Amino acid sequence: MDNKIRMKAENVDFFYGRQQALKGIHLDIASNAVTAIIGPSGCGKSTFIRLLNRMHELVPNAVLTGRILLDGKDIIAPDVDAVDLRRRVGMVFQKPNPFPKSIFENVAYGLQINGMKDKGKIEERVIESLKKAALWDEVKHRLHDSALGMSGGQQQRLCIARCLAIEPEVILFDEPCASLDPISTHKVEALILELKKDYTIVIVTHNMQQAARVSDYTGFFYMGEMVEFGRTEVMFTRPRDKRTEDYITGRFG
Amino acid sequence: MNRRIKEKIIEGFFFLNGIIVIGILVGIFVILVRNAWPAFHDVSVGDMIKWPSWNPDAYTTPTYGILPMLMSTLMVTLGSLAVAVPVGIGAAAYLSDVADPRVREIAKPIVEILAGIPSVVLGFLGIVLVGPMICKLTGRYNGLNAVNGSILLAVMALPTIISLSEDALGSVPRSYEEASMALGANKWQTVIQVKIPAAASGILAACMLGMGRAIGETMTVLMATGNAAEFPGSFLGPVKTMTATIAIELGEVAYHTTHYYMLFVVGLMLFIITFFVNLAADVFFHKHTRAR
Ligand SMILES: Nc1ncnc2c1ncn2[C@@H]1O[C@H](COP(=O)(O)OP(=O)(O)OP(=O)(O)O)[C@@H](O)[C@H]1O
Ligand SMILES: [Mg+2]
Numbered sequence: 001m002d003n004k005i006r007m008k009a010e011n012v013d014f015f016y017g018r019q020q021a022l023k024g025i026h027l028d029i030a031s032n033a034v035t036a037i038i039g040p041s042g043c044g045k046s047t048f049i050r051l052l053n054r055m056h057e058l059v060p061n062a063v064l065t066g067r068i069l070l071d072g073k074d075i076i077a078p079d080v081d082a083v084d085l086r087r088r089v090g091m092v093f094q095k096p097n098p099f100p101k102s103i104f105e106n107v108a109y110g111l112q113i114n115g116m117k118d119k120g121k122i123e124e125r126v127i128e129s130l131k132k133a134a135l136w137d138e139v140k141h142r143l144h145d146s147a148l149g150m151s152g153g154q155q156q157r158l159c160i161a162r163c164l165a166i167e168p169e170v171i172l173f174d175e176p177c178a179s180l181d182p183i184s185t186h187k188v189e190a191l192i193l194e195l196k197k198d199y200t201i202v203i204v205t206h207n208m209q210q211a212a213r214v215s216d217y218t219g220f221f222y223m224g225e226m227v228e229f230g231r232t233e234v235m236f237t238r239p240r241d242k243r244t245e246d247y248i249t250g251r252f253g
Numbered sequence: 254m255n256r257r258i259k260e261k262i263i264e265g266f267f268f269l270n271g272i273i274v275i276g277i278l279v280g281i282f283v284i285l286v287r288n289a290w291p292a293f294h295d296v297s298v299g300d301m302i303k304w305p306s307w308n309p310d311a312y313t314t315p316t317y318g319i320l321p322m323l324m325s326t327l328m329v330t331l332g333s334l335a336v337a338v339p340v341g342i343g344a345a346a347y348l349s350d351v352a353d354p355r356v357r358e359i360a361k362p363i364v365e366i367l368a369g370i371p372s373v374v375l376g377f378l379g380i381v382l383v384g385p386m387i388c389k390l391t392g393r394y395n396g397l398n399a400v401n402g403s404i405l406l407a408v409m410a411l412p413t414i415i416s417l418s419e420d421a422l423g424s425v426p427r428s429y430e431e432a433s434m435a436l437g438a439n440k441w442q443t444v445i446q447v448k449i450p451a452a453a454s455g456i457l458a459a460c461m462l463g464m465g466r467a468i469g470e471t472m473t474v475l476m477a478t479g480n481a482a483e484f485p486g487s488f489l490g491p492v493k494t495m496t497a498t499i500a501i502e503l504g505e506v507a508y509h510t511t512h513y514y515m516l517f518v519v520g521l522m523l524f525i526i527t528f529f530v531n532l533a534a535d536v537f538f539h540k541h542t543r544a545r
Contacts, residue, residue, distance in 0.1 A: 097428035
């Protein structure tokens with residue numbers, strides 16, 4: 001692998017109560033690269049990506065064994081504060097989920113809860129984040145309108161801006177384009193490629209072309225296990241495993 | 254039987270129920286108006302407002318000032334809301350988002366039991382428990398006052414406010430909560446800054462319904478507030494609410510006297526106030542369900 005490894009899953013098993021959702025996952029996530037996770041519905045992609053910022057703790061009866069490392073440090077360890085971790089590892093969800101507040105407030109929220117008080121600074125950071133998320137030009141005249149009045153694609157970019165505002169190091173995308181039209185999808189993909197320069201990115205996607213377009217590495221999940229992992233262009237041209245080949249050629253999924 | 258006819262019959266049944274309910278409501282209103290009407294021949298609206306006291310038994314000139322009791326009801330109601338709204342929303346937020354599921358399983362039925370306590374029992378507690386406590390804290394001789402009534406009514410309004418606010422919080426989309434947590438917010442920040450604003454209209458409806466309960470409550474305030482007909486001086490002075498006035502006096506008043514009619518005027522006012530409070534609650538509630 002060419003890039004430095006930023007995050008690492010080591011022998012991760014995960015259960016919802018008694019039902020096992022992930023089995024013995026080993027996965028390296030390279031710094032300043034896009035790592036895609038693909039696989040059929042229900043194979044555990046969302047489950048896995050949520051472990052990376054401990055969102056699984058919101059689910060009652062979730063049980064996790066194994067280690068997940070960020071810069072070599074186990075983030076599951078009890079002495080690590082989930083709140084601190086989530087400031088370093090941000091997340092964008094499948095369905096755009098802006099708060100029922102104004103566009104400005106949506107981006108400012110993360111700053112405020114993290115203790116930023118200086119109004120000028122907040123405003124500066126909000127503008128900067130909206131620009132980074134390629135949304136500024138579309139919303140600069142309506143910053144105080146409700147975020148719910150925006151199009152789906154704009155809402156998703158707002159969610160990205162909201163995530164960028166707190167300056168995370170890693171950004172997790174769980175099917176960020178699943179509910180977007182092709183033009184919005186294109187914008188978000190372009191944005192992800194742009195963000196790769198400064199961030200470490202993990203993206204779950206159902207869309208093979210999307211994985212091929214945006215990612216450097218791809219992991220193929222199947223029924224809770226990671227079947228294959230490697231550089232994207234290799235996996236899409238010469239898959240080693242029969243199941244990977246069947247999936248990417250569309251024989252099941 | 255043919256399905257269409259069956260459907261028509263069912264539809265008719267529900268329509269009839271609706272008509273009956275509306276009929277009862279209108280009927281009550283008409284009875285109140287008819288019994289209140291003659292009062293306006295004897296007493297002018299200006300006097301009702303100008304008179305400083307409600308003193309129907311005065312030997313020379315009885316006075317029927319309605320402002321003292323309106324003020325009393327307002328004070329006791331707002332006082333109870335000042336206690337019940339923050340406590341109620343706080344408890345709802347705790348139960349819906351912070352409490353351990355086991356705590357919630359125990360606490361929810363307790364809240365519901367609270368709703369079932371007869372108002373006489375609460376009034377009794379007002380006399381033997383809250384009253385003496387107020388005396389101790391303030392150094393007064395009499396603990397039967399607006400504060401006492403407010404505290405008791407707050408206890409009565411709390412179950413409504415807690416359980417309806419909790420429902421409203423529970424219906425906030427989970428995705429808001431996830432978004433907030435993923436930005437590094439803790440549970441309390443998420444509840445206070447995201448969930449409560451998102452559930453605001455539902456919570457407002459809950460508070461309005463709690464308020465409706467407080468305005469209309471009779472027995473508790475009658476027992477705990479001291480019942481002085483004068484214009485209330487302070488929260489620590491005795492007050493006589495509209496409900497208490499009606500309950501105390503209607504049993505003893507001579508039929509078809511000015512006093513009798515005036516009590517119906519008071520009843521009519523109470524009816525109108527509670528009607529609008531409940532209507533407002535309903536409007537907020539629908540706004541809440543539509544916003545989702
Ligand atoms: N909160 C939960 N409680 C119990 N089981 C769950 C929960 N969330 C997911 N599961 C189960 O875990 C398995 C993996 O689900 P997951 O959502 O990770 O799949 P996915 O790969 O993201 O699928 P999709 O592509 O449809 O989003 C599924 O069998 C699912 O039913
Ligand atoms: Mg998923």
